[in-house]
Amino acid sequence: MSAQRDMKEKNPWHTPVTIIFSVIGVIAIVALVTVAVLQNRPLPQKYKYGIVLDAGSSHTALYIYEWPAEKDNNTGRVEQTLSCKVDGPGISSYASAPWKAGKSLTKCLEQARQKVPVKRHSETPLYLGATAGMRLLNLEDSSASTKVFQAVEEALQKFPFSFQGARILSGQEEGAFGWVTVNYLDDRLEQNLQTRGALDLGGASTQISFVSDNFDGSDSPDNAVAFRLYGNDYNLYTHSFLCYGKDQALRKTLAQQTKSGPGTILDPCFHPGYTETKNYSVLYDSPCVSDRKPQGAPATFNHTGKGNFSRCQEVVKRIFNFTECKYSQCSFNEVFQPRLQGPFGAFSAYYFVMNFLNLTDTSIPLEVVTERLSRYCATPWNQVKEQHPGVKLKYLAEYCFSGTYIVTLLTKGYNFTSENYPNIKFIKKIKGSDAGWTLGYMLNLTNMIPAEAPDSPPLPYAGYVSIVTVIALLLFVLFIFSLRPLWPRCSKHPQII
Numbered sequence: 001m002s003a004q005r006d007m008k009e010k011n012p013w014h015t016p017v018t019i020i021f022s023v024i025g026v027i028a029i030v031a032l033v034t035v036a037v038l039q040n041r042p043l044p045q046k047y048k049y050g051i052v053l054d055a056g057s058s059h060t061a062l063y064i065y066e067w068p069a070e071k072d073n074n075t076g077r078v079e080q081t082l083s084c085k086v087d088g089p090g091i092s093s094y095a096s097a098p099w100k101a102g103k104s105l106t107k108c109l110e111q112a113r114q115k116v117p118v119k120r121h122s123e124t125p126l127y128l129g130a131t132a133g134m135r136l137l138n139l140e141d142s143s144a145s146t147k148v149f150q151a152v153e154e155a156l157q158k159f160p161f162s163f164q165g166a167r168i169l170s171g172q173e174e175g176a177f178g179w180v181t182v183n184y185l186d187d188r189l190e191q192n193l194q195t196r197g198a199l200d201l202g203g204a205s206t207q208i209s210f211v212s213d214n215f216d217g218s219d220s221p222d223n224a225v226a227f228r229l230y231g232n233d234y235n236l237y238t239h240s241f242l243c244y245g246k247d248q249a250l251r252k253t254l255a256q257q258t259k260s261g262p263g264t265i266l267d268p269c270f271h272p273g274y275t276e277t278k279n280y281s282v283l284y285d286s287p288c289v290s291d292r293k294p295q296g297a298p299a300t301f302n303h304t305g306k307g308n309f310s311r312c313q314e315v316v317k318r319i320f321n322f323t324e325c326k327y328s329q330c331s332f333n334e335v336f337q338p339r340l341q342g343p344f345g346a347f348s349a350y351y352f353v354m355n356f357l358n359l360t361d362t363s364i365p366l367e368v369v370t371e372r373l374s375r376y377c378a379t380p381w382n383q384v385k386e387q388h389p390g391v392k393l394k395y396l397a398e399y400c401f402s403g404t405y406i407v408t409l410l411t412k413g414y415n416f417t418s419e420n421y422p423n424i425k426f427i428k429k430i431k432g433s434d435a436g437w438t439l440g441y442m443l444n445l446t447n448m449i450p451a452e453a454p455d456s457p458p459l460p461y462a463g464y465v466s467i468v469t470v471i472a473l474l475l476f477v478l479f480i481f482s483l484r485p486l487w488p489r490c491s492k493h494p495q496i497i
């Protein structure tokens, strides 16, 4: 008994003071870790929103973008959260009844009203950008274009968003913002990776934009756009060809074949067996072809398909001017183009057409692409209709022309070859967001891409919590060891003093 009492006195680990210190130590360490975890836990995600309407020549589409509200200076990743295709044609088609242009937009804006949380409505910027269709209407009849914009603005102001205006984008802006979108979504800007060129094919215009080592803007300042993004400088080459979107290019190709105003044209770009009566005044009702309208032609012509790819390509080539170039090198129509460089993303109608034709895979050699197109163009119209019962006849009839036009534009127009054709990727979306100018436009107007690389926090959240936990565990172990003299001795033979 006396030996046990002596042992207790020498090893007083269970004295009230030691126990209290131990408990306080453990509580302090647990509290430290808990605070580190709780304090730094990401708050439930809240978002900010932006809305852009793309008023194209053939249709209008609305896109809603969202990004995390907590991130400083809006540096969080921006993603598309909704897209809505407006019913009916592009706003430029409403020149004779402008109010209908405004009304056409309301269904998609209602969807946007539902999608964006009510408390965010008033701070959500809303932009409308019009492209080549309105550029053409503005050239043709600027007062009609003004009236369409008035009607559209009136309609947009009725919604609770922060309306930032409706305007026509220049071709240069359309090209440059398409390039920003593709490279932002690919994370190439922030990570300073080689950029991807952008090829955009619309109904009324087409854009090519890329960075090339042999372009600094001095050869052709009109084609130069300088950007400083995330601390890096880019000298972007961009050009927009008005009237070379696929719908206007089709008019130009038909105009090539109807110069003399014949009653029938045998068109190699349409399937054999296709025949439609068309109106000369409708065909020539565009500033892209109006100066070529044949005099004294009948009111209508018989548009008959012959289905011959190589002859179609010959006619298509005639809408380009390859003869003159006052620069070291040109694409076509005396437009400077530096050497093609890097990977390219081809979107909008490039994608729609090549996807329909099953030709989005650019590892398919160009010779095989032309073989397949030849076979497709030669397919009788009845058979084509049978094979694609769900496709709108207007689109279906034009895919032979559109495919031929795309291949000709890329190879003869922009000088892509068998070697660099595989550098092109036909894309619709990148990480859930549509490729197109709209996202780049919004990022620019909301200053969401900083000119300089943002400072990164010294430690990410997970690193901070891990370090605090490790330090707390070390402290705990040290604390336990510091109490070592007080540990109970568990030898078989208690030491008797």
Ligand SMILES: O=c1ccn([C@@H]2O[C@H](COP(=O)(O)OP(=O)(O)O)[C@@H](O)[C@H]2O)c(=O)[nH]1
Pocket: 055, 056, 057, 058, 059, 090, 131, 132, 133, 201, 202, 203, 204, 205, 245, 246, 247, 348, 349, 352, 353, 395
């Ligand atoms: O499912 C679709 C949607 C659109 N298009 C075509 O893609 C082009 C898109 O043109 P947009 O209206 O964007 O014209 P922009 O104003 O940019 O020239 C037009 O030729 C449309 O006919 C298509 O082939 N398939």
